[in-house]
Amino acid sequence: MDRITLNPAMAARFAAVALANISREYPNKADHVAADDSDVRPARILHPSFHGSFDWHSCVHMHWLLVRLRRRFPSMPQREAIETLLDRSFAIDAIAAECDYLARPHARSFERTYGWTWLLKLADELALSDDESARRWSAQVAPLARAFVERYVDYLPRAQYPIRYGIHPNSAFGLVFALDYARHAGERELADIASSKALSWFGSDRDVPAQWEPSGADFLSPALIEAELMRRVVGSDPFASWLTAFLPGLARREPASLLTPVEVSDRSDPQIVHLDGLNLSRAWCLRGISEALPADDPRVQIASEAASKHLSAGLAGLESGDYVGSHWLASFAALALDG
Numbered sequence: 001m002d003r004i005t006l007n008p009a010m011a012a013r014f015a016a017v018a019l020a021n022i023s024r025e026y027p028n029k030a031d032h033v034a035a036d037d038s039d040v041r042p043a044r045i046l047h048p049s050f051h052g053s054f055d056w057h058s059c060v061h062m063h064w065l066l067v068r069l070r071r072r073f074p075s076m077p078q079r080e081a082i083e084t085l086l087d088r089s090f091a092i093d094a095i096a097a098e099c100d101y102l103a104r105p106h107a108r109s110f111e112r113t114y115g116w117t118w119l120l121k122l123a124d125e126l127a128l129s130d131d132e133s134a135r136r137w138s139a140q141v142a143p144l145a146r147a148f149v150e151r152y153v154d155y156l157p158r159a160q161y162p163i164r165y166g167i168h169p170n171s172a173f174g175l176v177f178a179l180d181y182a183r184h185a186g187e188r189e190l191a192d193i194a195s196s197k198a199l200s201w202f203g204s205d206r207d208v209p210a211q212w213e214p215s216g217a218d219f220l221s222p223a224l225i226e227a228e229l230m231r232r233v234v235g236s237d238p239f240a241s242w243l244t245a246f247l248p249g250l251a252r253r254e255p256a257s258l259l260t261p262v263e264v265s266d267r268s269d270p271q272i273v274h275l276d277g278l279n280l281s282r283a284w285c286l287r288g289i290s291e292a293l294p295a296d297d298p299r300v301q302i303a304s305e306a307a308s309k310h311l312s313a314g315l316a317g318l319e320s321g322d323y324v325g326s327h328w329l330a331s332f333a334a335l336a337l338d339g
Contacts (some may be wrong), residue, residue, distance in 0.1 A: 004311055008076065011069045014330040015078040018062040018069075021327045022052040022085060027292055029055045031115075033106035044210035046101060048094040049144075054327040057115035057168070061331040063089060064122040065138075068334060071129040072123055081331045097146050102147050112155065113174030115205060116148045127184060145181070149190050152178055156193050162201040164226075166218030166278065171201060172229040198233045202226050206245045214262050219277030219332070223247065223258060224285035231292040242292050247297035250299050258282075259306040261313035266295040267320040276317030276329055283310035283336040311336050 017167045028043045028051070043051035050059040066082045076082075088094070101107055123145035126138035162171035175194050180190035210223040226247065245249065253259060261282075264275045285306035290300045314336060318329055 003092070003308065004315070004337065006334060008073055010333075010337070011073045011076055012078065014065060014334060015076060015082065015325055016196060017309075017330045018053075018065045019081055019085060020134050021054075021323075022059060022062050022066075022089070024054075024323075024327075026324075027054060029297055031056060031111055035104075035106055048097045049089045049091075050098065054323070057111055057118055058328040058331075059120045060115060060122055061328065064118065064125055065331040065334055066193070067122065067125045067129060068338070069133070071125070071134070079199070086137055090140045092140055098144050099147050102144075102151075112169070113171070113178070114168035116151060117146050117174050117177040120187060121146060121177035122185055124177065124181040132243075147192045148187040149182070152190055153193060156197045158288065159197070164222050166213070166215060166220040166222050166225075170220050170222065170225060172198075172222075172226040176225070176229050176232065177219050179229070197235050198229055202230055203233075205244070207248060207339070208246050210247060213258055215277055216276045217271040219274040219281060221258065221278065221282050221285060222281055224289070228285040228288050231288060236292060238295060243293070243299070250302065254300055259286075259302070259309075261310045264317055267317065267325055268322050270324040273317075273320075273329075276314055276320075276325055277332045279310045279317065279319055280313065280314035280329065280332040280336040283307045283314060284332070284339045287336070287339065288311065307336075316324065 025042075025044060030043055030046075032043075032046060036038050043056075047059075050056050050063070053059040053062045063086070068088065069076060070082050071081060083170065102110065121140055123138065126134055126141060129138075143277055159171070163169045164171070175198055179191060179194040179198070181187065183193060208223045208226070210221075213223060223246075227243060229247075230242055234242060247258075249255060261279050262275045264272060264279075266272045267276065284307075285304055286303045290303035290307065293300050293303075314329075315333060318333060319326065320326070
């Protein structure tokens with residue numbers, strides 16, 4: 001099947017969505033523990049960098065989307081608007097306030113680990129954008145990235161068991177972008193701890209019950225996001241062997257439910273619409289699996305075909321425009337198209 005790729009028209013559309021969402025303050029869903037009455041404040045005060053797009057983590061990955069689109073399509077019509085917004089979001093005092101928020105006693109588990117990994121994904125993308133503005137933004141965001149690196153280094157050794165369900169705290173997803181960032185940024189301690197933890201949590205997994213997927217609010221496939229992580233941790237041949245033990249029916253196109261796009265019955269429901277994200281994240285993971293396997297492995301074609309079907313289904317879901325989906329889905333579409 002022909003692969004759909006991110007193109008200038010899509011990029012302009014996604015940028016328009018991201019710019020509108022980041023600038024939209026309400027409705028807002030806070031991940032905030034108030035210590036007393038004086039601690040009840042608007043999100044724009046608590047989080048001067050990342051207070052739009054409904055919640056903190058969605059605002060972070062919408063910023064990632066804009067940085068990614070600006071790098072990939074430097075002549076896009078929204079470039080000036082993107083740069084104006086990034087100047088504001090990544091201002092030194094705004095990032096300092098985000099760091100101060102993390103230092104609060106009640107913020108120890110704030111956005112763990114979904115928001116953590118997306119912030120490092122954003123920092124990683126800034127480092128890839130090699131121009132004067134991007135280098136300045138990267139330096140300004142660096143203290144916040146460092147704060148999350150330190151949180152990972154503190155947390156991972158204490159986390160004895162992984163979280164496996166297909167929503168925000170999923171442990172495999174929490175390691176994927178963190179490991180990418182650590183390797184690219186030379187954060188050796190984080191890279192070593194993340195790789196070791198991935199092997200400890202997932203290295204011996206066998207016969208994953210993928211036929212039980214999806215759950216009704218999944219936007220990640222527990223099975224496929226684990227594979228997306230493990231392909232980063234082990235080499236090509238070991239990954240192929242690990243995948244055989246993990247998903248033994250894949251070469252027979254089993255389980256069919258894992259390779260078939262899911263239906264989304266109500267895109268105005270903030271939980272059911274997660275399934276549009278599931279189609280997109282499955283497409284991203286299936287594409288990664290197909291590219292990690294040896295070229296002559298029959299699972300390459302199976303995974304690639306399933307990725308294309310999921311991508312088409314996920315992109316169709318973007319047409320809804322309901323804010324409960326639009327505040328985050330475009331970033332997952334970009335991963336599926338361009339990951």
